[in-house]
Amino acid sequence: MxxxxxxxxxxxxxxxxxxxxxxxxxxxxxxxxxxxxxxxxxxxxxxxxxxxxxxxxxxxxxxxxxxxxxxxxxxxxxxxxxxxxxxxxxxxxxxxxxxxxxxxxxxxxxxxxxxxxxxxxxxxxxxxxxxxxxxxxxxxxxxxxxTDALMAKAFAKILATDLKLKSVAYVGVNDDWGRGGVEEFSRDLSALGVKTALTEYFDHGTTDFFTLLTKLRAAKPDGIFVAAETQDGSILVKQFQEMGLQSKVFGVGSWATADFINLTGDAAEGIHAAVPYVSSVxxxxxxxxxxxxxxxxxxxxxxxxxxxxxxxxxxxxxxxxxxxxxxxxxxxxxxxxxxxxxxxxxxxTAKGQAYGFDAVLVRIEGGTPKVIASSPVEAPQ
Structure with a gap:
């Protein structure tokens, strides 16, 4: 060549x-x-x-x-x-x-x-x-x-009815997700006549929630919405139990995961969570x-x-x-x-948002997330 x-x-x-x-x-x-x-x-x-x-x-x-x-x-x-x-x-x-x-x-x-x-x-x-x-x-x-907007739309009415909510305190991690979750659920619950008792945020990695929980005890809400992941959420819920607070806890994040339930123990009992997936389906x-x-x-x-x-x-x-x-x-x-x-x-969708899968509302009972409601995630309008 x-x-x-x-x-x-x-x-x-x-x-x-x-x-x-x-x-x-x-x-x-x-x-x-x-x-x-x-x-x-x-x-x-x-x-x-x-x-x-x-x-x-x-x-x-x-x-x-x-x-x-x-x-x-x-x-x-x-x-x-x-x-x-x-x-x-x-x-x-x-x-x-x-x-x-x-x-x-x-x-x-x-x-x-x-x-x-x-x-x-x-x-x-x-x-x-x-x-x-x-x-x-x-x-x-x-x-x-x-999205938290889709979850709030799907489950806000069920939560308000089942938990008999008249007032709610909102607690979230201080980032885009935590603030967004609080905003979406507070808007939809407020539209149902549920009053906002308090809104508080915390930083990732917080280990002492007692100042925040003292404010919650003074506000006396029927329910407490929490947007938190496993480590932060487990510490918060255990300290919540230590203070003897009786408000019903619900929210978004890692509540239905095995890690959260194992770390939190019996303090996780009765928590309601809106999640896109649970293994018990x-x-x-x-x-x-x-x-x-x-x-x-x-x-x-x-x-x-x-x-x-x-x-x-x-x-x-x-x-x-x-x-x-x-x-x-x-x-x-x-x-x-x-x-x-x-x-x-x-x-x-044309904007890249997924839809068509099922979301569920669960309640933790005996260390297991029990499905109490489900809803298909529809394409946003």
């Missing part, structure tokens, strides 16, 4: 590899996952990772996607916006991931959304529930989770998932394990439909999602 022909061949090969992109040239399909693995939300972030790893294990056992194994590249975002942005920069620039999943806390997810848009790489969250996220019209962002698809999760981790999945599992399945199915790791093709494929999950069928 003469030099001219060899040069042309090399040029053609280089152009082909360049068109394929770095992700297509890899031996695996890499998916970047940003979750809080340290800090006060680590219990929940690790559960997301467990669900994601189970999904990848099952997918690879069936041959992977695009004829390649799926590789999960995990970074600790700590639920902190700056740390999460740094994690995404690494995943995109160094690890060359095809898709991003994360970043748990709504404030952290809000911080990485512009980064995903800058690099034009799809971003899916399985957890972040601040309604404001999908109102940004970021075409690269998809939320495979409920007796459908064949869910029970298959519960069996596989329990076999791998020796614990039943909670909402965060299910969130990680669902998000990774949604992403990999989109890659399969796209037929490549081209970012625009994956984004277009995500928009056409129809994923049969353990808790229903996920589809996305």
């Amino acid at each position: 003469n030099r001219y022909v060899l040069g042309c061949a090399l040029a053609a090969l280089t152009a082909t590899l360049a068109a394929a992109g770095p992700a297509d040239a890899q031996d695996s399909v890499r998916i970047g996952l940003v979750e809080p693995l340290t800090g006060s939300v680590a219990y929940n972030g690790k559960s997301v990772v467990e669900g994601a790893r189970l999904a990848i294990e099952q997918i690879n056992a069936k041959g992977g996607v695009l004829g390649k194994p799926v590789e999960l590249v995990i970074e600790d975002g700590q639920c902190a916006p700056a740390n999460s942005v740094n994690a995404v920069e690494k995943l995109v620039q160094k690890d060359k991931v095809a898709v991003l999943v994360g970043a748990f806390c709504s404030s952290a997810t809000a911080a990485i959304m512009p980064v995903a848009a800058k690099y034009k790489i799809p971003l899916v969250t399985g957890v972040s529930s601040s309604a404001a996220l999908t109102e940004q019209n970021n075409p690269w962002f998809f939320r495979a989770a409920e 007796e459908t064949p698809r869910n029970q298959d998932f519960v069996k596989a999760y329990q076999a791998k981790y020796n614990v039943k999945p909670g909402k965060y394990g299910a969130a990680g599992y669902n998000a990774l399945n949604i992403v990999v199915q989109a890659v399969a439909r796209a037929g490549s790791t081209d970012a625009e093709a994956i984004r277009a494929a995500l928009a056409k999602t129809s994923y049969e999950a353990p808790n229903g069928v996920y589809r996305f």
Whole structure:
């Protein structure tokens, strides 16, 4: 072969590899996952990772996607916006991931959304529930989770009636999610004639709630709405019991998870929680998932394990439909999602908000979340 022909061949090969992109040239399909693995939300972030790893294990056992194994590249975002942005920069620039999943806390997810848009790489969250996220019209962002607005709409009336609420105190972690949850539930409950007795916020990692609880005791509400994750929520509820407060507790967050119930003990009894998933739903698809999760981790999945599992399945199915790791093709494929999950069928609106799956209201009885109501999550109007 003469030099001219060899040069042309090399040029053609280089152009082909360049068109394929770095992700297509890899031996695996890499998916970047940003979750809080340290800090006060680590219990929940690790559960997301467990669900994601189970999904990848099952997918690879069936041959992977695009004829390649799926590789999960995990970074600790700590639920902190700056740390999460740094994690995404690494995943995109160094690890060359095809898709991003994360970043748990709504404030952290809000911080990485512009980064995903800058690099034009799809971003899916399985957890972040601040309604404001999908109102940004970021075409690269998809939320495979409920919003607190949807949960309040579904269950506010049932809570007000069943708990005989005339006044409610609202307590939430001081971030986008906590403030959003308080705003959504207080608005819908106020519309039903329930008075607001008090509104208080606390920081992630708080260990002493007694000043806040003294205010709650003085306010004498019928119910206390709480937006908190496992570590913060368990400490709050145990101190609530220590002070002998009798108000009925309900809210959003990690209430129905095994970690929360184990940490909180009998102080968790009677708590009501609005959640997108609970392991006790007796459908064949869910029970298959519960069996596989329990076999791998020796614990039943909670909402965060299910969130990680669902998000990774949604992403990999989109890659399969796209037929490549081209970012625009994956984004277009995500928009056409129809994923049969353990808790229903996920589809996305034009703004990237998931709908079609079932949400449930549970009450913790005997250390087990008992379903007392369910509602399909409908597309926002």
